[in-house]
Amino acid sequence: MNILRTIYAEDLDDIAIGGAILGTGGGGDPYVGKLMAKEAIRKHGPVELIDVGELADDALVVPVCMMGAPTVMTEKLPQGDELLTAFRKLEQLLGRKIDAVLCGEAGGVNSTTPFVVAAAAGLPLVDGDGMGRAYPELQMVTFTLHGISATPMVLCDDKGNALVLETVSNAWTERLARAATVEMGGSALLAFYPMSGAQAKACVVRGTLSLCANLGLELRESRLSNGDPVGAIAGKLGASVLFHGRLTDIDRRTIGGFARGTARFDGVEDWKGQTFRLDFQNEFLMAERNGEIVCTTPDLITLLEAESGNPVTADSLRYGLRLVALAFPCNPQWKTDAGIALVGPRYFGYDTDYIPCDAH
């Protein structure tokens, strides 16, 4: 098997930074997952990243992730073994050995959690994920677009409780897993969407974990050389600058388990005299410049601190921050009718069609 690269504990810092950039303001803090992954790699050894094309068609591949409210995930740390427990229970349920680990969501905390299981189980990790970004609900993965069932799924908590779900649709998986996660105290660990190598090849968004690592590296190197961190990240992503401004107003509500809100910016430097508005539901989902929509989900909107290039989450937005908003195109799978129905602006309640960020 061809190894793309070997990931050591110290590589996780870069990956977590990249995960925060692809997290588009949400996805949970990669810090927690990073600590868990570092610990697992120190204990069990490094993780081999492989291209999905290396998998045999009849290989068994299983994504793992952490589910819950970002704030809770940061405060209520897992015991450490739950992800592996969920993974092993699913393996037992399926009655055969799992051949590789997959990342469900390369944005946010789940950019790093799959390394925990890959290290502990001594399995390769596929360089890719099911989103190419972060989204808040379990069914919002390219796997769903390819008709892959989220179940059988195993969900474990920090107390030792385990649930196996078999549902009639991935939307029902989300509903039932969400209810269980809330009852378990707001966060849970899961193994789900068991799929064949052939299925993985058809649906995985490729290269997103090495992209995360490269984004982190780019940012680090650009700072060391006193370069332009924001420009370096934008270049790496092929992103356009939507705005550069200072945060003047932030409105945040928690509705239906989402951190919803709106942030408003006044332009600085070249953008002086212009305004910018960002709507979020955990993730940044819609951007308006001078009253005109310039980017919507499923395209990615990310905020970077203007000086340092550090990614900023919706949680940490506060008055006065000087930020640059970047937009870059989503994976083409999201641009299909089925993709737009699953994660387009109307699913999230915005009364607008998808407007590709590269249409401007």
Add this chain to the structure above:
Amino acid sequence: MNILRTIYAEDLDDIAIGGAILGTGGGGDPYVGKLMAKEAIRKHGPVELIDVGELADDALVVPVCMMGAPTVMTEKLPQGDELLTAFRKLEQLLGRKIDAVLCGEAGGVNSTTPFVVAAAAGLPLVDGDGMGRAYPELQMVTFTLHGISATPMVLCDDKGNALVLETVSNAWTERLARAATVEMGGSALLAFYPMSGAQAKACVVRGTLSLCANLGLELRESRLSNGDPVGAIAGKLGASVLFHGRLTDIDRRTIGGFARGTARFDGVEDWKGQTFRLDFQNEFLMAERNGEIVCTTPDLITLLEAESGNPVTADSLRYGLRLVALAFPCNPQWKTDAGIALVGPRYFGYDTDYIPCDAH
């Protein structure tokens, strides 16, 4: 195997009446379970009731039940196959054939639901249950007192979703199953507390299903002979009359998924000039006469219409009803320290110790 009696479709009417009496005002309407059980018996043949002593020590016995809000259970009827599906899934999970069906709760709707599975699976049904009455939470069974785990448990809904739970305690089973049931629309069907014949012999409250049938028969015969239905039921149960009065006030709230409330009565006939107060949380849990507590959970308090002897649920209490309140002792297992901790008045938030109804 010694058969105690064979239950035909027409016997279910009596059992449902008896189930409503042991339901102590709650437990869900036995009508729905009765319809399901009649249908199953007509399709698959009658059910053989056996004493728990007939089971081999290494037999595998599994209780089944319906879970949810009584009001929802009456309006959102199961498809019909969910109980058997849950039962079969648990059988598959345990990797061996189940030898007999058990009733979890002989009061309310679950006095009749086990007949559905026993008929469809062609298995004997143990004459007994895990409560000798009705209680609202899954862990409130004598099985818990004997250290039997509620899990692995299978929970199915009418849409085709299924959950397997493995929990660290029976209280956690209740929490997670409750959250799933609410998400599934308010009712679900389950198979749980898999146990050996030896365990069943130690913990089952014996004879409660034939008691239900006999209570229904007693009421029917007493009416046919223009006898005293209330007196006949009281005689059969060894119950004392707590009060005979007219409902003057009813206060009902839904708090934390419970139908909580208080009913007040003014005495009639021999009880003229006296007052009576009944507190309920789904089930009737505490009775005060003239300001003095005269019965508390785990002893049973049941209300009968004074003329007809028909059992009355907390849901159907309304101004002006003339009712007789009966009290009768619970199964001795509930009178232990562990029993009182699990279902005594303090668990339900009443600031009083258990006062046995036969202490007066």
